[in-house]
Amino acid sequence: MPELPEVETVRMGLQRLIVGKTIKSIKDDNFKSFPNDTTEVKMFVIGARVIKVRRRAKVLIIDLSTKYSLVVHLRMTGQLVFAPAANRSASTPDNRWGGGHPNDSLIGELPDKSTRVILDFADETTLFFNDQRKFGWMKLLPTVEVPNMPFMQKVGPEPLLPDFSFDVFNKRLQKRKNTTIKAALLDQTVLAGIGNIYADESLFLAGIHSSSRVASIPVVRLRALHKSIINVLTLSLQKGGSTDRNYVNAEGKKGSYIDFAKVFRKEGQPCQKCGNEIIKIRVAGRGTHVCTKCQKVYN
DNA sequence: CACTTGACCTGTCCGC
DNA sequence: TGCGGACAGGTCAAGT
Numbered sequence: 001m002p003e004l005p006e007v008e009t010v011r012m013g014l015q016r017l018i019v020g021k022t023i024k025s026i027k028d029d030n031f032k033s034f035p036n037d038t039t040e041v042k043m044f045v046i047g048a049r050v051i052k053v054r055r056r057a058k059v060l061i062i063d064l065s066t067k068y069s070l071v072v073h074l075r076m077t078g079q080l081v082f083a084p085a086a087n088r089s090a091s092t093p094d095n096r097w098g099g100g101h102p103n104d105s106l107i108g109e110l111p112d113k114s115t116r117v118i119l120d121f122a123d124e125t126t127l128f129f130n131d132q133r134k135f136g137w138m139k140l141l142p143t144v145e146v147p148n149m150p151f152m153q154k155v156g157p158e159p160l161l162p163d164f165s166f167d168v169f170n171k172r173l174q175k176r177k178n179t180t181i182k183a184a185l186l187d188q189t190v191l192a193g194i195g196n197i198y199a200d201e202s203l204f205l206a207g208i209h210s211s212s213r214v215a216s217i218p219v220v221r222l223r224a225l226h227k228s229i230i231n232v233l234t235l236s237l238q239k240g241g242s243t244d245r246n247y248v249n250a251e252g253k254k255g256s257y258i259d260f261a262k263v264f265r266k267e268g269q270p271c272q273k274c275g276n277e278i279i280k281i282r283v284a285g286r287g288t289h290v291c292t293k294c295q296k297v298y299n
Numbered sequence: 300c301a302c303t304t305g306a307c308c309t310g311t312c313c314g315c
Numbered sequence: 316t317g318c319g320g321a322c323a324g325g326t327c328a329a330g331t
Contacts, residue, residue: 001324058325075325077309114309133308135325151326179302188326196324245310245323285304286324 004193006241013250057192078136085124183284
């Protein structure tokens with residue numbers, strides 16, 4: 001599921017691949033994936049040039065020369081995949097998305113049945129917005145309105161920016177003091193960008209059981225958690241994110257962080273630190289992976 | 300207000 | 316082999 005490192009990886013790819021290109025046409029599936037009015041879309045998207053690709057939390061913002069922005073949330077199964085002109089109808093799957101190891105890619109011929117929106121550029125390249133489960137969305141908004149979206153108004157700080165200090169983190173955490181630490185980390189108003197994978201991984205590294213009540217966790221452990229969040233997200237970003245099921249970057253390629261995960265999807269396997277069996281439980285309504293020996297419950 | 304649960308979807312996997 | 320049901324999880328609405 002695209003979380004901060006995955007969305008940031010997509011952003012970097014798109015920034016490199018589509019900035020400066022002019023949009024020739026747009027096709028959408030007339031579904032909730034792209035609820036905008038057709039006239040508005042034609043007026044502010046067709047003929048527009050891509051100025052910049054930004055990210056806030058798990059949301060991508062594609063700024064256009066018309067002072068409108070395409071705002072995209074991939075939710076669970078969304079993908080933004082760029083297709084070079086020459087490769088669009090190529091027949092060799094291994095190099096269609098830029099070569100590399102065949103297992104690097106999960107993408108076949110596009111568009112496919114998960115394709116929701118197609119952006120055709122003037123140079124014959126294409127950007128596909130795919131979303132198997134239709135939870136994701138793309139919206140067209142005036143660029144100045146983006147910060148006024150309800151989500152943007154309440155979302156918490158970016159954990160990889162230098163101003164994400166322990167004090168900032170802890171102050172927001174303590175507003176959720178009576179819930180589990182896992183629920184608090186998944187709450188986007190506490191901090192931006194953590195989802196199920198990085199919640200489990202950072203709690204393991206900090207030695208805190210996911211079920212622990214926020215208010216009962218010693219400050220020294222919370223400091224460790226603050227550090228482990230930054231470390232985990234930074235490492236994952238270096239590895240191009242995690243491909244658990246169907247995440248791919250802007251070039252259709254998988255990320256490799258999952259190979260470095262300590263607990264996520266490791267149930268039944270021995271903990272790399274202590275050898276104890278990693279178990280899967282349910283916390284905050286989510287599948288949760290813990291080593292009960294390395295992660296202490298504070299209640 | 301704090302907190303929890305269910306809904307939104309579809310592909311995959313498991314048991315029968 | 317086919318089929319029903321559980322499961323996967325980001326966010327929001329509705330519930331306690």
